[in-house]
Amino acid sequence: xxxxxxxxxxxxxxxxxxxxxxxxxxxxxxxxxxxxxxxxxxxxxxxxxxxxxxxxxxxxxxxxxxxxxxxxxxxxxxxxxxxxxxxxxxxxxxxxxxxxxxxxxxxxxxxxxxxxxxxxxxxxxxxxxxxxxxxxxxxxxxxxxxxxxxxxxxxxxxxxxxxxxxxxxxxxxxxxxxxxxxxxxxxxxxxxxxxxxxxxxxxxxxxxxxxxxxxxxxxxxxxxxxxxxxxxxxxxxxxxxxxxxxxxxxxxxxxxxxxxxxxxxxxxxxxxxxxxxxxxxxxxxxxxxxxxxxxxxxxxxxxxxxxxxxxxxxxxxxxxxxxxxxxxxxxxxxxxxxxxxxxxxxxxxxxxxxxxxxxxxxxxxxxxxxxxxxxxxxxxxxxxxxxxxxxxxxxxxxxxxxxxxxxxxxxxxxxxxxxxxxxxxxxxxxxxxxxxxxxxxxxxxxxxxxxxxxxxxxxxxxxxxxxxxxxxxxxxxxxxxxxxxxxxxxxxxxxxxxxxxxxxxxxxxxxxxxxxxxxxxxxxxxxxxxxxxxxxxxxxxxxxxxxxxxxxxxxxxxxxxxxxxxxxxxxxxxxxxxxxxxxxxxxxxxxxxxxxxxxxxxxxxxxxxxxxxxxxxxxxxxxxxxxxxxxxxxxxxx
RNA sequence: GCCGAGAUAGCUCAGCUGGUAGAGCAGCUGAUUCGUAAUCAGCAGGUCGUCGGUUCGAAUCCGAUUCUCGGCUCCA
Numbered sequence: 001x002x003x004x005x006x007x008x009x010x011x012x013x014x015x016x017x018x019x020x021x022x023x024x025x026x027x028x029x030x031x032x033x034x035x036x037x038x039x040x041x042x043x044x045x046x047x048x049x050x051x052x053x054x055x056x057x058x059x060x061x062x063x064x065x066x067x068x069x070x071x072x073x074x075x076x077x078x079x080x081x082x083x084x085x086x087x088x089x090x091x092x093x094x095x096x097x098x099x100x101x102x103x104x105x106x107x108x109x110x111x112x113x114x115x116x117x118x119x120x121x122x123x124x125x126x127x128x129x130x131x132x133x134x135x136x137x138x139x140x141x142x143x144x145x146x147x148x149x150x151x152x153x154x155x156x157x158x159x160x161x162x163x164x165x166x167x168x169x170x171x172x173x174x175x176x177x178x179x180x181x182x183x184x185x186x187x188x189x190x191x192x193x194x195x196x197x198x199x200x201x202x203x204x205x206x207x208x209x210x211x212x213x214x215x216x217x218x219x220x221x222x223x224x225x226x227x228x229x230x231x232x233x234x235x236x237x238x239x240x241x242x243x244x245x246x247x248x249x250x251x252x253x254x255x256x257x258x259x260x261x262x263x264x265x266x267x268x269x270x271x272x273x274x275x276x277x278x279x280x281x282x283x284x285x286x287x288x289x290x291x292x293x294x295x296x297x298x299x300x301x302x303x304x305x306x307x308x309x310x311x312x313x314x315x316x317x318x319x320x321x322x323x324x325x326x327x328x329x330x331x332x333x334x335x336x337x338x339x340x341x342x343x344x345x346x347x348x349x350x351x352x353x354x355x356x357x358x359x360x361x362x363x364x365x366x367x368x369x370x371x372x373x374x375x376x377x378x379x380x381x382x383x384x385x386x387x388x389x390x391x392x393x394x395x396x397x398x399x400x401x402x403x404x405x406x407x408x409x410x411x412x413x414x415x416x417x418x419x420x421x422x423x424x425x426x427x428x429x430x431x432x433x434x435x436x437x438x439x440x441x442x443x444x445x446x447x448x449x450x451x452x453x454x455x456x457x458x459x460x461x462x463x464x465x466x467x468x469x470x471x472x473x474x475x476x477x478x479x480x481x482x483x484x485x486x487x488x489x490x491x492x493x494x495x496x497x498x499x500x501x502x503x504x505x506x507x508x509x510x511x512x513x514x515x516x517x518x519x520x521x522x523x524x525x526x527x528x529x530x531x532x533x534x535x536x537x538x539x540x541x542x543x544x545x546x547x548x549x550x551x552x553x554x555x556x557x558x559x560x561x562x563x564x565x566x567x568x569x570x571x572x573x574x575x576x577x578x579x580x581x582x583x584x585x586x587x588x589x590x591x592x593x594x595x596x597x598x599x600x601x602x603x604x605x606x607x608x609x610x611x612x613x614x615x616x617x618x619x620x621x622x623x624x625x626x627x628x629x630x631x632x633x634x635x636x637x638x
Numbered sequence: 639g640c641c642g643a644g645a646u647a648g649c650u651c652a653g654c655u656g657g658u659a660g661a662g663c664a665g666c667u668g669a670u671u672c673g674u675a676a677u678c679a680g681c682a683g684g685u686c687g688u689c690g691g692u693u694c695g696a697a698u699c700c701g702a703u704u705c706u707c708g709g710c711u712c713c714a
Contacts, residue, residue, distance in 0.1 A: 202709030203641030585675035
């Protein structure tokens, strides 16, 4: 099959052929030969364009391995999905169908309720469309014409989008008779799609606004080879295996009961033990860093929350006030007003500052039922909160210290990678703009000084001030919001707090709110997933289990356990009448760091046989040797 | 809150179009006394999330409600 003399870069036969078929030949073929088979788009100064556009000689071809190329690829698959859906379910209306970081989706308006079986059908139809190798054809047409076309098809969401555009010309893409409004670019043809899978059906509001109609969203993902897809599906399985709700049950760490209420956590002994270790570590480090630990009440008069501004700006997250002998009280959503009250309890000198108050303060916030999620999104949680009161000249250094402290704590829990965001003034805010700007600058300077990479998150600050948020990346590369550092010029004003300066005049201190782990509940949930339940020794609720071969070894096992306990090691004995294989299995499933076997040989030599989590056999050693090894590991917190 | 799906033994789940429940694991008892991921046998265990309705009869159908899951939205 010969090509047209003026073959475009996207010539099907060409792009589908192997490199060996296009080595020598005409000048044109040489031009064409530089197009990689995997090209999904061409990068120009103005962004990505279709491969079949006339690209300059030095054009850069973008493949699936490029994040933007991946977007193009998946976006094309989303079109193919829409095509398949329109074939199978005539009359549906399409909203938007973008690519996301790990796949794509399309929002669909239809009376038909999609089922998992429908997904299989849609996938099958998509395979056919892929096999057909339809060209993606772009047409630039006047906006008015596009509106006419989509109106005719009854695609009201598309016309709504078109009506809001200002461009005179818009682009539409057509493939195998299916047409969609789209900025592009797209793959040269559907045959380039090598691996995809539809994953789930969900509801989604048109334009994400709950006042709008609820549409049906189908999520999927796509890769340029089967291996990529199966690796991703394997990743999803791993995510399921690590799910803290599942592990929380299997390892007996916590529960949330219907009887108690949604979003309220019951910490079981093992989870509580880990939490206590976390808290002990936290307290110890805070005292080292010159923080003072406070305890404050769980509720306060409504007036306090009015004064703080929470009642005006945070009410939607607060529970209804309760009447106490005719006075309104409010359960606390934050700890700050209490810390301010402590500050105000007597006059402060400039010499006292900075004052750093910290508290593991349990707060309650209203969350809509649909957003609750295990430990990651709850209604009652404990913040590792602190409020630093300092002079304006101290703010820069204090923020630097907090940043260092935060990164140290995160590192201890095994998080060494993070994304940092600087959130600026939101729409609803208190205080003057220039103070906001000054506070924002203080945060930004600290980040720059530490040489940390960060992104600006416009309008995402809290109502009282700008903030730095740190999202930790777990062992699967997922980002979790934990730490937050917030400057506040406003609460000091509202509560009229002061310190006496060296000049004898009264001055206003600046407040910094910060939480390192954020919420202990969430942080713990993230830790469970990060470690897949296999906590490092210092955090493991049970560090050692001593297992007997036969009943005659029970006394010795108890003796070993007792000796280890006296060394400060969390040890237990398994003297059940079971085979050692069974005990190893049970201990392994409980993810206990060290499983010790004691039998005749160990009993005689007063040793233990050590099996490390993961299966590595460390052989026999004395109880003392083993205990010292575990203690070293505990102390190093690794 | 909204859309969809779900809730059956301590856990994981089966139970077709209505005829009042079943498995594996865990638990208990007994046998076995065993060397690194499941020894064998027996026993016990559920008013099928809750409330109401339809029906001669409801785990099953209908309604309400609570909770869970996947999303939307929001956030520590």
